[in-house]
Amino acid sequence: MSAQLPIEAISQFSDLHPKPGHIRFQYGTAGFRTLGSVLDSVLFRVGVLAALRSKKLDGKTIGVMVTASHNPEPDNGVKLVDPRGEMLEAAWETHATVLANASTTPDFIEALETLVKTAKIDLSKPARVVYARDTRPSGPALVAAFEDGLKALDAEGRNAGVTTTPILHYLVRSINTKGTKHEYGDDSEEGYFTKLSGGFKKLVSGKPSLPPLVIDCANGVGTDAVTKIIGYLGDSLKLIPVNTATTTPGALNNACGADFVKTSQKFPPSVAPHLKAGQRACSLDGDADRLIYYYLDERSQFHMLDGDKIAALVAAFIVELVKAAGLDSEIQVGVVQTAYANGSSTKYLTERLPVRCVPTGVKHLHHAAEHFPVGVYFEANGHGTVLFSPETQEKLESHEPSTPAQSTALNHLLSLTQLINQTVGDAISDMLLVETVLAHKSYSGIEWDSLYVDLPNRLVKVIVVDRHAFKTEDAERRLVSPKGLQARIDDLVKRYDGGRSFVRPSGTEDVVRVYAEAVIKSQADDLAFRVAGLVYDETGGDPVTRPKEFI
Numbered sequence: 001m002s003a004q005l006p007i008e009a010i011s012q013f014s015d016l017h018p019k020p021g022h023i024r025f026q027y028g029t030a031g032f033r034t035l036g037s038v039l040d041s042v043l044f045r046v047g048v049l050a051a052l053r054s055k056k057l058d059g060k061t062i063g064v065m066v067t068a069s070h071n072p073e074p075d076n077g078v079k080l081v082d083p084r085g086e087m088l089e090a091a092w093e094t095h096a097t098v099l100a101n102a103s104t105t106p107d108f109i110e111a112l113e114t115l116v117k118t119a120k121i122d123l124s125k126p127a128r129v130v131y132a133r134d135t136r137p138s139g140p141a142l143v144a145a146f147e148d149g150l151k152a153l154d155a156e157g158r159n160a161g162v163t164t165t166p167i168l169h170y171l172v173r174s175i176n177t178k179g180t181k182h183e184y185g186d187d188s189e190e191g192y193f194t195k196l197s198g199g200f201k202k203l204v205s206g207k208p209s210l211p212p213l214v215i216d217c218a219n220g221v222g223t224d225a226v227t228k229i230i231g232y233l234g235d236s237l238k239l240i241p242v243n244t245a246t247t248t249p250g251a252l253n254n255a256c257g258a259d260f261v262k263t264s265q266k267f268p269p270s271v272a273p274h275l276k277a278g279q280r281a282c283s284l285d286g287d288a289d290r291l292i293y294y295y296l297d298e299r300s301q302f303h304m305l306d307g308d309k310i311a312a313l314v315a316a317f318i319v320e321l322v323k324a325a326g327l328d329s330e331i332q333v334g335v336v337q338t339a340y341a342n343g344s345s346t347k348y349l350t351e352r353l354p355v356r357c358v359p360t361g362v363k364h365l366h367h368a369a370e371h372f373p374v375g376v377y378f379e380a381n382g383h384g385t386v387l388f389s390p391e392t393q394e395k396l397e398s399h400e401p402s403t404p405a406q407s408t409a410l411n412h413l414l415s416l417t418q419l420i421n422q423t424v425g426d427a428i429s430d431m432l433l434v435e436t437v438l439a440h441k442s443y444s445g446i447e448w449d450s451l452y453v454d455l456p457n458r459l460v461k462v463i464v465v466d467r468h469a470f471k472t473e474d475a476e477r478r479l480v481s482p483k484g485l486q487a488r489i490d491d492l493v494k495r496y497d498g499g500r501s502f503v504r505p506s507g508t509e510d511v512v513r514v515y516a517e518a519v520i521k522s523q524a525d526d527l528a529f530r531v532a533g534l535v536y537d538e539t540g541g542d543p544v545t546r547p548k549e550f551i
């Protein structure tokens, strides 16, 4: 390892991007995420880190996405994508946090030297990075700071411009598999749209077309992708985009988008003019990796079809296709959920196929799903995808069907592997997947919704003195500390028909989350506020500031 860090270039650039003294940055579940106005130094340092990560992996291309997803417009963030299009390896999350928190340029350089030594990075290797941003106003300046990081290490950068998080993941995997037998797709936006829409068109060919779908773009970067895919879909699916104001200040995720629908359990007011009885609609989040569906029934009642409902719809469909293709003894379909999955969805799925529960956060779901020949994973909030293992992919490609019906099912499965963005949850790909199943089953929102009936539930945030005092086990479903608290929760839960409740510290906010469900809505609320009150009182909450709704 002869090459050295270009200390002088790094110092000069680093001095242009000083760290704000008072802030401690943390690379969390969603990368670095906070107010866009304080992220300049972080972006510069992430540029340097991405270059080093690429060198460590022999010059493979690393991805960097500048986004704060469903957060309010003034926020921004950044996350790294590993060569197969997956989230950054956990050990490097720690390196990222260390580098972001070095107080001065000399401290930063010292931290870099330590990293190069401990991670055994060969600095003579090339560095390649592809990057993109969403539509936030703070994006361009942050990208410029990031580019200074690439320049400091003389890394090769490819600017993918303003695009969705899933497209960036797609590009990373396509670039790194180019020319190999596992080539993921052409490494361009056009390649992405052609691949997805091509799979979709084959799947719905000959099926009666569905009524148009209203699609809420959250006034974010999904707008651009939706506009483009409309051109590729032709007559195969009619989309009605709403909330497409990407340049209106303050509009991003404001009273719209997937997170708004999921957390407030109502449709965005801006969608109302398009929603007549029976009309189905969906909402993307600000970087287009989450998707929530909904519809109005004939009495104009709102019904939400969340990530759990998507998982149930899609998993059952794939199981049927695998069976119809004559592959059910060889290819097992499994589902991965978190504790936030509605109890009714877990029951519905467990009666039909293997289901695993893992801790919150897409990377846990993704890794668990990789253990199934076909792994379906969705968070209740609408973030998820389907993974086909390399062995499954090969089986599908080499299987000799014995009947025309088997051949049709096999072709459908192969088209699904095209339509589904397997690198990460992708709202546009997931939307096409849902539409495929609805078309095959001739389902409207009503039939889909009736697969199972959601248990009423309630999510409550509790501000506590120290959320790090909360430790969990059993995929976050039980508390091991503070001592004795779980037994008290168990006692409360026993009193409610169909009661379930769990408590865990958030990984993205300084709060503890309480989830509760029960057979009746008022009981779910009651249980949630009782558990919240218990958590607050037992962990030193100030009686003066105790929220009024806690029981």
Ligand SMILES: CC(=O)N[C@H]1[C@@H](OP(=O)(O)O)O[C@H](CO)[C@@H](O)[C@@H]1O
Pocket: 029, 030, 340, 360, 361, 362, 379, 381, 505, 506, 507, 508, 509, 513
């Ligand atoms: C209850 C809930 O929705 N939690 C979200 C939220 O995590 P918390 O650790 O609960 O703050 O943000 C994560 C990242 O976006 C997402 O993966 C997760 O599902």
Ligand SMILES: [Mg+2]
Pocket: 069, 070, 285, 286, 287, 288, 289, 290
């Ligand atoms: Mg998102």
